Amino acid sequence: MTRVHDMGGRFGDGTVTPEDEDVIFHADWHPRALALTLATGALGKWNIDVSRHARECLSPTDYARFSYYEKWIAGVADMLVARGVVTREELAGMADPTSSPLAEKTLKAQQVAGVLARGGPADRPSDIVPLFAPGDGVVTRKQPENTIVPGGHTRLPAYAAGAKGRVLRLHGTHVLPDSNAHDLGEAPEPLYAVAFPASELWAHPEHPRDEVVLDLWQSYLEAP
Amino acid sequence: MPHDHSDHDHPHALLPPEPALRVKALETLLTRKGLIDPAALDEIIDTYENRIGPRNGAEVVARAWSDPDFRAALLEDATAVVAEMGFFGRQGEHMVAVENTDELHNIVVCTLCSCYPWPLLGIPPGWYKSDAYRARVVREPRKVLAEFGVELPEETAVRVWDSTAEVRYLVIPQRPAGSEGLDVDALSDLVTRDSMIGTGLAKAP
Numbered sequence: 001m002t003r004v005h006d007m008g009g010r011f012g013d014g015t016v017t018p019e020d021e022d023v024i025f026h027a028d029w030h031p032r033a034l035a036l037t038l039a040t041g042a043l044g045k046w047n048i049d050v051s052r053h054a055r056e057c058l059s060p061t062d063y064a065r066f067s068y069y070e071k072w073i074a075g076v077a078d079m080l081v082a083r084g085v086v087t088r089e090e091l092a093g094m095a096d097p098t099s100s101p102l103a104e105k106t107l108k109a110q111q112v113a114g115v116l117a118r119g120g121p122a123d124r125p126s127d128i129v130p131l132f133a134p135g136d137g138v139v140t141r142k143q144p145e146n147t148i149v150p151g152g153h154t155r156l157p158a159y160a161a162g163a164k165g166r167v168l169r170l171h172g173t174h175v176l177p178d179s180n181a182h183d184l185g186e187a188p189e190p191l192y193a194v195a196f197p198a199s200e201l202w203a204h205p206e207h208p209r210d211e212v213v214l215d216l217w218q219s220y221l222e223a224p
Numbered sequence: 225m226p227h228d229h230s231d232h233d234h235p236h237a238l239l240p241p242e243p244a245l246r247v248k249a250l251e252t253l254l255t256r257k258g259l260i261d262p263a264a265l266d267e268i269i270d271t272y273e274n275r276i277g278p279r280n281g282a283e284v285v286a287r288a289w290s291d292p293d294f295r296a297a298l299l300e301d302a303t304a305v306v307a308e309m310g311f312f313g314r315q316g317e318h319m320v321a322v323e324n325t326d327e328l329h330n331i332v333v334c335t336l337c338s339c340y341p342w343p344l345l346g347i348p349p350g351w352y353k354s355d356a357y358r359a360r361v362v363r364e365p366r367k368v369l370a371e372f373g374v375e376l377p378e379e380t381a382v383r384v385w386d387s388t389a390e391v392r393y394l395v396i397p398q399r400p401a402g403s404e405g406l407d408v409d410a411l412s413d414l415v416t417r418d419s420m421i422g423t424g425l426a427k428a429p
Contacts (some may be wrong), residue, residue, distance in 0.1 A: 005337065006335070007334060007335060007359045008333075008336070008358065008362045008363070009335075011358040013354075013355045015371050016357045018423070019349050019350055021416065023349065024272065024273055029281065031272070032248075033266065034267070035249045035264075035266075036254070038268050040259070040260070043259060051336055062234070068350075069247075070246075073246055075236075077235050077238075077250060078234055078235050078236050080254075081235035085259070086254075086257065090253055090257075091238045091416070093253075097253055097323075099259065103258030103259060106259050107260075107261060108263075111264070113271070117312065117314075121315040121318070122317065122318065122389070123318065139380055155336060156388070159335075171391055174390060185424075187308075191389055194387075195279065197382070201363075206365065206382075207381065210384070211384070212383075212386060213385045215230065215387065215388045216389075217389075
């Protein structure tokens with residue numbers, strides 16, 4: 001089973017509303033929520049795959065009704081408790097906050113530029129040999145599920161499960177989210193851009209030559 | 225505001241219901257625990273409100289339009305080329321540039337969350353993060369383009385890039401007719417944010 005975040009191809013969401021380029025945030029608390037999320041990430045208690053998984057673990061009801069930055073804040077709160085950084089009582093305002101032993105890692109204003117500039121590259125050396133080359137046909141695995149952890153994080157969307165495509169390019173070897181989101185190691189492996197004809201994915205493609213390209217790890221793919 | 229949390233097991237349900245108060249409560253708690261420096265939050269916000277935004281990407285596109293060697297290098301290894309221009313870091317660690325032509329129009333989405341090339345385009349617009357865009361653009365890109373006022377010729381194929389990994393895509397829109405002779409600065413004014421996501425075209429001069 002997939003989670004509610006996996007919405008590619010879904011019907012019923014209505015129209016898309018363009019907006020001016022100079023609109024960056026839509027409420028005063030949005031930039032604060034963004035900054036808070038980045039600053040807590042700098043504490044080093046989780047990686048980006050863990051944080052994506054935390055948002056995906058919101059109940060479908062919460063995921064659907066929360067706005068973008070509400071999902072971020074909910075994910076941060078859940079991770080802070082899960083990782084023992086704050087207690088439920090502190091979060092509820094029912095206990096006086098105690099100072100944290102993690103405080104030496106607190107992001108300082110003068111460190112922000114460096115932390116943002118470094119980012120979090122995901123390419124790693126790997127012993128896993130690429131099985132495919134650009135031009136090769138591939139088929140994605142039938143179930144859009146994490147094969148290591150039941151119900152775990154994965155980056156194969158349901159709409160592209162069990163689909164035939166062709167490799168456009170090899171991106172190198174990258175951290176595998178299905179492992180890294182569950183603290184099971186980075187498990188780097190070859191990552192490919194794979195193109196799928198729209199007619200392979202949809203019953204009513206708009207145009208015979210349209211395609212969708214996804215970045216997919218080697219363990220998501222088989223030879224056709 | 226009434227609030228019925230559907231899932232009381234999630235710790236986030238312990239925070240105040242109103243989003244603004246929820247953020248404030250979390251910031252106050254983490255500041256008291258010594259885990260947040262409010263000045264660092266101000267610095268992060270200033271970065272994305274004033275220093276990093278789509279004018280960065282527009283500069284890259286304008287140079288690609290002006291300089292064939294730069295364009296070739298950009299298509300070959302965008303990460304290295306834009307880093308030389310000072311554009312790198314969080315959510316732009318692995319960049320790929322894709323070029324629109326008469327035959328092919330590229331559009332970028334992240335159906336699973338909202339991955340986006342921050343160092344080149346800044347914070348994603350609201351619609352990019354919307355359920356409607358995430359759900360629909362992979363299935364009916366031409367209908368979505370129509371909502372942006374864009375209609376493609378029948379001979380142009382659409383390629384939608386779903387950003388499912390840590391690779392971020394920058395669309396190089398087609399250079400508009402009538403822009404011959406313009407310098408890089410003037411050209412960059414024609415490059416809209418949406419044209420670098422693929423939901424728009426570059427402006428006519």
